[in-house]
Amino acid sequence: MPAEFIGVRHHSPACARLVAARIAELRPAYVLVEGPVDMNDRLDELLLGHELPIAVFSYLRAEGGTRMSWSPFCDHSPEWVALTAGRAAGAEVRFIDLPAWHSAFAERDNRYSDGALRYSEVTARLCREFAVDNSDTLWDHMVEVHADLDPVALAERLNTYFDVLRGETTISTADDDRETYMAAWVRAAVAAAGDRPVLVITGGLHRPALIPLAATGGTAWPEVPTPPAGSEGDSYLVPYSNRRLDAFQGYQSGLPSPGYYERLWADGPARAAEGLLESVATRLRDRNQRVSTADLIAARTQAGGLAALRGHPHPARTDVLDALVSALVSDGLEQRLPWTSDGTIAPGAHPVVVQMVAALTGDRVGRLHDATPAPPLLSAVDGELAALALDRAGRVTLDLTGERDLRRSRVLHRLRVLGIPGVRRTSGPTGGADPTSAEVWELTETDLRLPALIEAAAYGATLPDAAAVLIRRRVTDPDTGVAELAAALYDTALCGVDALSSDLGERIADRVATASDLGAVGAALGTVLGLWRHDRLLGSAGSPVLAEVIDAAATRVLWLAEGTHGGTGPADVPRLHALAALRDALRHAEPVVGVRLVDVLGVAQRIATRADVPPDLAGAGLGLSWALGAPGEVHVPTAPNRMGDWLAGLFALAREEVLADESVLATLDGHVADLGDDDFLVALPALRQAFAFFPPAERETIAHGLLARRGLRRSARALLRTTVDPVLAAEAAALESRVEDLLVREGLLPGSSPQTPEGTHD
Known part of the structure; x- marks a missing residue:
């Protein structure tokens, strides 16, 4: 048959x-x-x-x-x-x-x-x-x-x-x-x-x-x-x-709105339509959206009418949805309704429409029978969590200098890297040079944990193996940017896993060597340098793989910086941090950096003196030379639209050197004092950004010098504690000055008379 x-x-x-x-x-x-x-x-x-x-x-x-x-x-x-x-x-x-x-x-x-x-x-x-x-x-x-x-x-x-x-x-x-x-x-x-x-x-x-x-x-x-x-x-x-x-x-199989089709399977199309109306109304009311009885009567009536018009013996899913939109949405819709096109619901959809779609989806989550076999990773994770007292919900505070807490941290970071729900770090070290040795985690219970762990078993049978495979996959993915590469390397240290090898270091270095985003390469250099220098706690200090990446990133930062030209601002903070990372690499990791110091100084001086370089990068060029022991002559730009950005570059690279040389701040003080009200208003935002590179204690030192130059005896700390936004205060002062000039010109102030414009006769 x-x-x-x-x-x-x-x-x-x-x-x-x-x-x-x-x-x-x-x-x-x-x-x-x-x-x-x-x-x-x-x-x-x-x-x-x-x-x-x-x-x-x-x-x-x-x-x-x-x-x-x-x-x-x-x-x-x-x-x-x-x-x-x-x-x-x-x-x-x-x-x-x-x-x-x-x-x-x-x-x-x-x-x-x-x-x-x-x-x-x-x-x-x-x-x-x-x-x-x-x-x-x-x-x-x-x-x-x-x-x-x-x-x-x-x-x-x-x-x-x-x-x-x-x-x-x-x-x-x-x-x-x-x-x-x-x-x-x-x-x-x-x-x-x-x-x-x-x-x-x-x-x-x-x-x-x-x-x-x-x-x-x-x-x-x-x-x-x-x-x-x-x-x-x-x-x-x-x-x-x-x-x-x-x-x-985003599921490309079967039908949308599984919650609706559950009702259709259990109760048939007529009751499924009624259930859809009820679930949408309940969901909207639970979220404080107004849905009146009259609205529901109107929607039910329209759904029946649409079904008859479209030849349906009972209202179909879209009959009900169209009727609900007609009854509940009074303002204009900026995009197509999701059930009128193939694809996912787009961001910016009307809130009522979003809740309607959610009501159709339903909230059912499956549950496996207790006797269901599980991959080895689950028992391995359960055993580790129980042994380390991490198998319960609540806040966990760790001291990474202790052997047991460091082990607990690594287990939690492995779960985080694998994307296991219910594991969230709220504070802790953010880089190899971060002195923080305390971490705080929030552990919560969730039904999403089991499926995530089962799916994580695709990467390995143990937690260290699975985390290492996933990190290695991240760093070998051609779509991973250089900043994300650095984050992956840092995760390797936090997880305490061996996800790196010499050939992998070569591949990462090759990726860095062809990247075009100066800020991203600098971020990668800063992260990897911190791990290479400091992280004896996490076990990555002195790693030859990281040394290879440092060399490639330092060379690339130098090359990209010299190739940057054009633009007038505002200061690009990521690229300033990139040059600061290059400075630190030459200060602290010169043996593993292939580029010679004399070549770096040559590039820095060219950047500082070329006319087509953005002001922040020009200031950084001078700051890089100064920080590496080859100070040049400091000429603070007087143009209000360049002064602050140039200083941001200088301060980002040579903050300590500037503080040690009173003449720079004295020169700057004179330039600022010479600015007119309007020019000062132009320069002020960039100046504020520049001085943000100084920590509070150093800003207080600068304020003390400013007062001393003026022969004033006041608290430098009080000078920094303003109750009004300085930009707003400057704008108000400039407005008052313009008003006063206008009143004088029109003879409206006591003792003034109207001024005759030059070139005219009474």
């Missing part, structure tokens, strides 16, 4: 009902389901009695990286119904698709993603024909709201739709490989079943190809593939959530 094929849309309640009806009627010998064959020996584990949604999480870890994929199931997934109803009917149930770690899934992270189905030209034509907005609305219009369709009529409708779709859709080589493999399972099952039926449930796009492929060929049971040599692959069950299933959140 030939097999019967049912093509479905993933997570469709209508398709799930059809699968259940056909299994009940046929009582097949075999039920074959699109799903990972490596789980066939573990179907009992899949059917333990979990709370859905759940997913089969699969990974492949190899030298080139780690690939992960999910095969999710919810109550109304046709594949799930096939498993449960088939097992209940006494059938042999088998998954028949390639494992998710197979190369056929290299370009996708979800087995059931149907990009070709959602965006094909045939669905676009059908949308135009039926005057609907997108493929999801089209599917509801053709299938989901027609609960009265008998299984035969529904199957005919689905077959027609998928046959037309497959006839005009280009299929990838990977899908060809999957279909060839699935067809081999069908042939073997048909041969083994004899005269009993075989039912095959796959995505509708595969059905037209599987029918002819299953008609001819061998009948031996196919082998289950194993991971390629030199790699490791496995699959585990993980809790899933409605949010992760929702197309509005």
Whole structure:
């Protein structure tokens, strides 16, 4: 007897009902389901009695990286119904698709993603024909709201739709490989079943190809593939959530609004529409959004009218949503409603629309049965947390100078790097040169922790191994910027893991050597230099890998700085910090820096004297020379639009040298005193930024000198404590001066007379 094929849309309640009806009627010998064959020996584990949604999480870890994929199931997934109803009917149930770690899934992270189905030209034509907005609305219009369709009529409708779709859709080589493999399972099952039926449930796009492929060929049971040599692959069950299933959140499979389709599966389309109205109203009211009884009556009435107008026996999802928008949103919408287009909900959507979409999503989170096998990483983490008293919620304060607290810190940082929810550091050291040795963490309980840990097992069986693999992946990713590279290196030290090697250092150095963002390269140099110099606490001081990165970054900062020209401000603080990092590298790590000091001084002096260099960089050039022992002549610019930015560069690089030489501040004091009110107002913001490079104690020293030069006996500290914004005070003084000039000119002040403009006669 030939097999019967049912093509479905993933997570469709209508398709799930059809699968259940056909299994009940046929009582097949075999039920074959699109799903990972490596789980066939573990179907009992899949059917333990979990709370859905759940997913089969699969990974492949190899030298080139780690690939992960999910095969999710919810109550109304046709594949799930096939498993449960088939097992209940006494059938042999088998998954028949390639494992998710197979190369056929290299370009996708979800087995059931149907990009070709959602965006094909045939669905676009059908949308135009039926005057609907997108493929999801089209599917509801053709299938989901027609609960009265008998299984035969529904199957005919689905077959027609998928046959037309497959006839005009280009299929990838990977899908060809999957279909060839699935067809081999069908042939073997048909041969083994004899005269009993075989039912095959796959995505509708595969059905037209599987029918002819299953008609001819061998009948031996196919082998289950194993991971390629030199790699490791496995699959585990993980809790899933409605949010992760929702197309509005970016899930490219099945249907959007899983909370709505849960209601549709449980109660039918009429009650699902009523439930949608209630859930939206409840959610909005809980968030203090006004929803009156009159609003709901209007929405219910409009939903019924739209359903009748669109030929629906019951209000469909978009009928209800359109009616709710009409009843609840009175102001203009700046973007399309999310259910009228394919894609995620965009930032800036109307608040009521956002809450409507959230109500449709639902808040269900899956839960695994207690007997579900877990990857080794979970028991390893649980053991470490218990041994270190980190297995409970609350605040944890650590002293990193203590061996036990340092170990606890490393465990928490490994969890943080792996993205495990419920682990958050609120304070602690931020760089290798940061003297802080105390950390504070907040640990909270969350249902998201278990799935995150199971998925983190793709990186390793122990916490140090998993963190090291993930950090290594970050630093080898070609899209990672140089500043992020430095952060990854710092995470290596915080986690206490060996994620670096000499060849990796070479690759990072090569990336730094070709970067074009001076500020980012400088940030990387500062971070790595701090680790190389100071972090004996974290174990990275003197690392040869870090030394290699320091050399590359210092050379690149020098090259980029000399190549910068044009612009007048404001001061670019990141590039000033970059030159400061170069200064520190030459002061403290000269043995590992390949560029010679004399060459650095030459570049610094050229930057300081070239006319086309931005003022902040010119000041930094002089400051770099001065800080490295080759002071040049200080000429503070007098132009109000350059003075403050130039000083910012000087102060950023040679703050201590400036404080030690009273003549610089005295010269600056004279220039500022000579500024007119308007020029002072122009110069003031940049001057404030420049003096921000001095810490409070040093600013007080400068204020003391300022008072002394004027022969004033006042508190320097009080001079720094203004109750009014200095820029606002300067603007007020300038305004008063202009008003006074105007009054004098017009003769409105006592003892003044109107002034005759030059060149005119009375």
